[in-house]
Amino acid sequence: xxxxxxxxxxxxxxxxxxxxxxxxxxxxxxxxxxxxxxxxxxxxxxxxxxxxxxxxxxxxxxxxxxxxxxxxxxxxxxxxxxxxxxxxxxxxxxxxxxxxxxxxxxxxxxxxxxxxxxxxxxxxxxxxxxxxxxxxxxxxxxxxxxxxxxxxxxxxxxxxxxxxxxxxxxxxxxxxxxxxxxxxxxxxxxxxxxxx
Amino acid sequence: xxxxxxxxxxxxxxxxxxxxxxxxxxxxxxxxxxxxxxxxxxxxxxxxxxxxxxxxxxxxxxxxxxxxxxxxxxxxxxxxxxxxxxxxxxxxxxxxxxxxxxxxxxxxxxxxxxxxxxxxxxxxxxxxxxxxxxxxxxxxxxxxxxxxxxxxxxxxxxxxxxxxxxxxxxxxxxxxxxxxxxxxxxxxxxxxxxxxxxxxxxxxxxxxxxxxxxxxxxxxxxxxxx
Numbered sequence: 001x002x003x004x005x006x007x008x009x010x011x012x013x014x015x016x017x018x019x020x021x022x023x024x025x026x027x028x029x030x031x032x033x034x035x036x037x038x039x040x041x042x043x044x045x046x047x048x049x050x051x052x053x054x055x056x057x058x059x060x061x062x063x064x065x066x067x068x069x070x071x072x073x074x075x076x077x078x079x080x081x082x083x084x085x086x087x088x089x090x091x092x093x094x095x096x097x098x099x100x101x102x103x104x105x106x107x108x109x110x111x112x113x114x115x116x117x118x119x120x121x122x123x124x125x126x127x128x129x130x131x132x133x134x135x136x137x138x139x140x141x142x143x144x145x146x147x148x149x150x151x152x153x154x155x156x157x158x159x160x161x162x163x164x165x166x167x168x169x170x171x172x173x174x175x176x177x178x179x180x181x182x183x184x185x186x187x188x189x190x191x192x193x194x195x196x
Numbered sequence: 197x198x199x200x201x202x203x204x205x206x207x208x209x210x211x212x213x214x215x216x217x218x219x220x221x222x223x224x225x226x227x228x229x230x231x232x233x234x235x236x237x238x239x240x241x242x243x244x245x246x247x248x249x250x251x252x253x254x255x256x257x258x259x260x261x262x263x264x265x266x267x268x269x270x271x272x273x274x275x276x277x278x279x280x281x282x283x284x285x286x287x288x289x290x291x292x293x294x295x296x297x298x299x300x301x302x303x304x305x306x307x308x309x310x311x312x313x314x315x316x317x318x319x320x321x322x323x324x325x326x327x328x329x330x331x332x333x334x335x336x337x338x339x340x341x342x343x344x345x346x347x348x349x350x351x352x353x354x355x356x357x358x359x360x361x362x363x364x365x366x367x368x369x370x371x372x373x374x375x376x377x378x379x380x381x382x383x384x385x386x387x388x389x390x391x392x393x394x395x396x397x398x399x400x401x402x403x404x405x406x407x408x409x410x411x412x413x414x415x416x417x418x419x420x421x422x
Binding site for chain 2: 041044045048049052087088091095127128130131134135149152153154156159171174175177178181182184185188189
């Protein structure tokens with residue numbers, strides 16, 4: 001058995017992306033330029049997410065955020081493992097950082113200056129906030145269960161396809177999926193309890 | 197079947213993993229008989245729906261972002277294009293300079309490795325200028341050149357001014373040459389023969405109020421060094 005869920009064989013595109021990032025890390029100038037160009041999608045992703053997250057942030061905040069996320073992604077490019085396409089990996093940074101930024105702005109707007117009330121109201125909920133919450137929990141859950149959940153939902157793969165992809169038995173894959181789903185449920189319930 | 201236990205758990209697991217999946221009516225009966233199962237199935241189904249919704253959002257956003265690649269920045273309209281609000285997202289020199297520096301360091305290392313290694317028939321690969329949000333492009337000298345006689349760039353808009361600094365590529369601490377602040381798109385230094393064979397030159401742009409609003413640099417190597 002050569003594969004494992006923690007290090008699934010990447011698909012063709014992700015494998016190419018991984019090679020690109022590694023060449024960039026090795027100091028290949030052409031790869032560096034190409035990677036920089038690929039990351040130009042980042043401000044567009046943030047803007048697209050922002051439009052779906054409620055009242056739009058000011059352009060200056062979005063520009064600021066895009067730059068912060070760019071720096072974050074660049075600093076962490078050595079952590080890219082080719083589990084998904086580069087854009088999908090970048091998307092997760094955009095999603096989480098956008099929601100962090102919106103939360104901060106929301107707190108700033110709803111609190112008097114200098115007031116650090118920890119019980120400040122949460123920012124408005126919505127599909128983007130929900131997606132960010134799940135993404136953050138999946139990061140906490142970690143592999144292998146989080147990988148299987150992602151492949152099932154984000155990747156749109158059947159259990160059989162995941163088993164083929166990872167070269168793991170179908171039963172193991174289903175076990176990881178079920179464990180992941182149960183864990184998410186309990187963590188979401190805990191968070192719900194804390195908020196209420 | 198009223199007591200919540202391993203049997204119920206197994207049935208629920210088979211339902212969610214589609215393994216010899218019980219029928220919907222079996223699950224309905226289980227939910228009617230066991231409140232704990234009802235709660236568990238309902239909440240897990242909710243998680244599953246949320247995951248599916250998050251995946252749809254991801255697909256939508258990625259598709260939208262990729263569809264817009266190559267679209268003209270002005271979009272042919274005077275109103276704000278909500279998907280391109282960050283045309284000036286690079287504008288914060290102190291923040292993005294380390295990234296550009298990292299990228300350029302990689303370029304420099306690559307060039308240095310090639311220069312120090314065995315003779316290589318292909319020239320060092322240097323990107324064709326580093327662009328600032330598409331608004332400023334360094335045009336020459338870049339990569340392997342015959343001389344450093346003139347420094348040139350292109351820039352959109354008017355009212356901006358520029359300053360050039362030229363460094364030894366191996367020592368970026370102090371500029372060897374510094375231009376005055378100019379409004380043109382070319383600078384011809386008085387003497388460039390004293391420059392080392394490999395340089396890095398940096399262009400700083402100032403806005404109409406004289407505020408520094410961006411810096412960009414690139415490496416060049418003189419092939420016929422005196």
